[in-house]
Amino acid sequence: MLIHxxxxxxxxxxxxxxxxxVDKLNLNLPERGLYGIIGxxxxxKTSVLYLLAGLRRQTDGEIFYEDAPYPSSIVxxxxxRRKEMGFVFQSHFLIEYLxxxxxxxxxxxxxxxxxxxxxxxxxxxxxISDLVDRNIDxxxxxxxxxxxxxxxxxxxxxxxxxxxxxSSLDHVTGKKVIQxxxxxxxxxxxxxxxxxxxxxxxxxxxxSIWDGRVKA
Amino acid sequence: xxxxxxxxxxVRNFSRVLPVVIIFSLxxxxxxxxxxxxxxxxxxxxxxxxxxxxxxxxxxxxxxENLPPQKIVDELNTFNNIxxxxxxxxxxxxxxxxxxxxxxxAPFISKSKSDIFLKDIGWKLVEGRLPQEGKAEIVVTRGxxxxxxxxxxxxxGDSVNQYEYLKGEYTxxxxxxxxxxxxxxxxxxxEQVRNSSFVTFFxxxxxxxxxxxxxxxxxxxxxxxxxxxxxxxxxxxxxxxxQLKALNLxxxxxxxxxxxxxxxxxxxxxxxxxxxxxxxxxxxxxxxxHRSFLIQKVIKEFSGIAVFSWIGGLLLSQLFAFAVNILIxxxxxxxxxxxxxxxxxxxxxPFLAIVLLATMLIVFYKISKMDAISVIEKRN
Numbered sequence: 286m287l288i289h290x291x292x293x294x295x296x297x298x299x300x301x302x303x304x305x306x307v308d309k310l311n312l313n314l315p316e317r318g319l320y321g322i323i324g325x326x327x328x329x330k331t332s333v334l335y336l337l338a339g340l341r342r343q344t345d346g347e348i349f350y351e352d353a354p355y356p357s358s359i360v361x362x363x364x365x366r367r368k369e370m371g372f373v374f375q376s377h378f379l380i381e382y383l384x385x386x387x388x389x390x391x392x393x394x395x396x397x398x399x400x401x402x403x404x405x406x407x408x409x410x411x412x413i414s415d416l417v418d419r420n421i422d423x424x425x426x427x428x429x430x431x432x433x434x435x436x437x438x439x440x441x442x443x444x445x446x447x448x449x450x451x452s453s454l455d456h457v458t459g460k461k462v463i464q465x466x467x468x469x470x471x472x473x474x475x476x477x478x479x480x481x482x483x484x485x486x487x488x489x490x491x492x493s494i495w496d497g498r499v500k501a
Numbered sequence: 502x503x504x505x506x507x508x509x510x511x512v513r514n515f516s517r518v519l520p521v522v523i524i525f526s527l528x529x530x531x532x533x534x535x536x537x538x539x540x541x542x543x544x545x546x547x548x549x550x551x552x553x554x555x556x557x558x559x560x561x562x563x564x565x566e567n568l569p570p571q572k573i574v575d576e577l578n579t580f581n582n583i584x585x586x587x588x589x590x591x592x593x594x595x596x597x598x599x600x601x602x603x604x605x606x607a608p609f610i611s612k613s614k615s616d617i618f619l620k621d622i623g624w625k626l627v628e629g630r631l632p633q634e635g636k637a638e639i640v641v642t643r644g645x646x647x648x649x650x651x652x653x654x655x656x657x658g659d660s661v662n663q664y665e666y667l668k669g670e671y672t673x674x675x676x677x678x679x680x681x682x683x684x685x686x687x688x689x690x691x692e693q694v695r696n697s698s699f700v701t702f703f704x705x706x707x708x709x710x711x712x713x714x715x716x717x718x719x720x721x722x723x724x725x726x727x728x729x730x731x732x733x734x735x736x737x738x739x740x741x742x743x744q745l746k747a748l749n750l751x752x753x754x755x756x757x758x759x760x761x762x763x764x765x766x767x768x769x770x771x772x773x774x775x776x777x778x779x780x781x782x783x784x785x786x787x788x789x790x791h792r793s794f795l796i797q798k799v800i801k802e803f804s805g806i807a808v809f810s811w812i813g814g815l816l817l818s819q820l821f822a823f824a825v826n827i828l829i830x831x832x833x834x835x836x837x838x839x840x841x842x843x844x845x846x847x848x849x850x851p852f853l854a855i856v857l858l859a860t861m862l863i864v865f866y867k868i869s870k871m872d873a874i875s876v877i878e879k880r881n
Contacts, residue, residue: 331878340787340874360791367789374877378784380504382513387504392788 287444287474288314288337292346295332295497306332308497309346316443318489319470322478329497331448334478338446339366368394371437375449377429379421385432386417392439407435411465427458434465444474451484459484505785507801511809521770522810525856528763529814529849530821532756536848537822537838538599539745539752544836545598546741548644550734551682552606554711555622556703557718557733558591564698568728573702580717582710587614589694591701593666594641594657594685596648598835604666605645607685608703615688621705622682629653629675634688639667640675641685647834648683683834760852768859771803775867782868783876796868803860811853815840 295307306329314320314337324330335341336348339355339362348355350369356362366372371392379388389404408414411431416424424432430450437445447466451459463484466475470489477484485491493500503509511518559577561568570588577586589611593604610618612634619625624642632638641651651657651673660670671687694700706714715733722731782795822838830837840846 335874338787363786363789363791365789366787370789372784372787374784374787376877378780378877380781380784382510383504387509390504391785 286313286349286352287316288312288348288350289352290337290346290348293333293336293343293348294345295329295336295341296344305329305497307336307343310497310499312337312492312499314444314474314476315489316474317470317472319467319475319477319485319487321485321488321491322476322494323480323482323485323491324494324500325480328494330478330480330494332497333492333494334446334448334476337476338370338372368440369443371440371442371445373430373433373437373445373447373450375452377421377426377433379429379432379436381421383421384417385413385419385421385424388421388432389417389435389439392436394440403441404435404439407438411435427454427461430454430458430462431465434462434469438469442473444476445469447475447477449479450477451479451481505790505798507798507805510798510802511805518774518806521767521806522813524763524766524770525807525810526814526817528759528852529811530818531759531763532849532852533814533818533840533845534821535752535755536845537818537840539748540842540845541830541836541838542599542748543741543745545600545603546745548681548683548836549596549603549605550737550741551680552622552684553732553734553737555682556587556705557711557714558606558701558703558731559718559721560591560699560701560730560732561728562699565728568725570700573729576721577702577704580704580714582706582714582717584705584707584710585617586705587611587618587703589614589701589703590689590697590699591703592668592685592687594645594649595662595664595666596645596683597833602664602666605684606682607639607667607687608701609687609689610703611691611694612688615686618686618703619677623680624677624682624686625679626675627678629673632674632686632688635690635693637669637671638674639671639685639687640677641673642683643676643678644683644834645685646673646676647832650833756852760855764852764855764859767856768863771860771863772867775799775863779867779871779876780879782871783873786871786873787877792868792871796865799864799868800861803864804857807853807856807860811849814849815846 290310290312293307293310293312294305297304297306310333322330322333332341336343350365356365380391383391389407393404408417411434413428413431413435416428416432421429450462450466454462466477467487469475477488479485559573561570561573563570577583587610590609592607592609594607595602596605608618615631626640627643629640631640639657646652649657653673653675655673656670657665657673658667658670659665677686704714704718711734715735718731718733722729785795786792819840822840826837
């Protein structure tokens with residue numbers, strides 16, 4: 286398994302009440318495939334994604350990457366994310382003062398030269414070669430999402446975490462993005478968080494999350 | 502160039518950071534200008550003091566008839582460090598500087614001693630002629646001529662201008678130049694000296710004995726107290742030092758005030774920039790960039806802006822100084838201002854250091870305390 290969890294939990298206090306955002310979650314994510322995490326708002330699906338991505342620390346349980354526990358240090362987690370993971374968030378979070386190509390390079394390995402070939406390939410594959418010199422404010426919502434996908438793939442990650450990638454896109458563009466993620470999942474593990482079941486019709490497995498637990 | 506190079510941020514966001522550049526540069530101009538003014542005043546004081554590097558003076562008031570000149574002559578003859586001395590009347594001529602009207606030395610001596618005097622002080626007649634003894638004529642230095650807007654043939658004295666220190670009315674007959682000493686020179690007959698209220702002894706020390714002579718004069722002053730007035734380089738330099746001490750204290754507080762107000766303004770602007778950029782930092786954090794990298798990147802960016810602004814401030818200050826020198830100072834021979842001196846350049850460095858330190862603390866605090874998820878979840 287690329288990633289697996291044992292009783293992964295995230296609790297937090299809300300006044301006197303203990304909220305179980307993620308409650309004793311056991312997941313297995315292989316090295317390739319599209320894995321959906323679905324659930325209604327507030328079900329804890331995004332919290333699961335943050336825990337799997339090492340962006341948030343669990344309060345209980347364990348999480349493993351290639352059978353090794355996630356690093357306990359912030360530096361170790363950063364290195365893991367930098368080398369092995371890619372991210373596509375609901376909002377594009379592109380850096381406004383960088384052009385398209387520079388934004389993609391942000392996701393690349395520190396030795397940019399080594400990434401050149403891959404970046405060229407991604408740009409061609411995503412059909413954004415005409416956009417590389419443009420500023421972010423010159424792009425449509427769909428184009429921005431394609432750039433964020435290119436950025437997420439720039440370091441050739443083994444796992445890509447994707448949070449609601451179609452929520453701000455029109456139907457046609459959204460479908461194109463999902464198809465692209467399906468294609469990527471042939472080479473890597475794609476973890477897709479969504480509340481829209483139609484995005485997951487080709488998923489290898491779908492985890493339904495309710496109140497922080499996987500629904501049977 | 503790497504996309505996260507600090508240069509890219511500076512170049513692409515120059516219009517955004519321009520308010521910081523302007524505030525910073527103008528602060529440097531304000532700080533340096535006050536420093537330059539004080540420096541110019543100091544130079545003018547030193548020009549006044551330069552006369553006393555050549556001659557120490559001992560002046561007695563003959564109208565009180567309690568200290569005959571012969572007694573002073575007898576005293577001076579016991580001094581070990583005098584090379585020679587001249588007797589005359591030491592008047593003053595008004596030179597306007599930044600601090601207002603100042604009385605510069607205008608000795609009146611016997612014409613027979615003029616060669617000795619001119620050689621001692623380093624003056625040469627460069628235009629016109631020397632005054633005739635006993636006549637109301639005077640020669641002035643080129644600097645004084647410029648400062649007072651005079652030319653040969655003009656009249657000078659308190660009869661002509663009530664704000665003039667020089668008593669009476671004299672015709673300018675020549676121009677002196679050749680040393681940094683500013684002032685004027687007239688000739689007086691021995692008989693006139695004997696009859697004048699004040700008699701001044703111009704004491705020239707033996708080579709290298711100036712300090713010792715100053716000490717001997719100080720002893721003389723202690724002995725006769727208010728019966729005589731003495732001026733030596735040591736005493737006038739001490740006076741200057743005390744005057745500048747007060748002035749420097751005011752400038753120091755003024756500059757501290759400028760630095761504090763401007764630093765607060767810059768800090769507020771940097772806080773705004775930082776808040777605007779938290780999404781950028783959060784996404785970089787998510788992509789695994791170390792916080793130390795982000796902190797270094799942003800500190801480099803703001804340091805680059807601060808250093809650029811500081812250099813801009815220096816250039817603006819020099820431009821301002823140049824304009825003031827040309828338009829105001831140079832026409833009246835007030836000592837010019839220049840930024841291009843280590844003491845001036847160093848004067849604005851603490852401001853740069855304070856801003857850099859404050860920036861580093863803000864950047865360090867904001868990035869190290871950042872909750873990337875909270876920033877990302879805001880989404881808008």
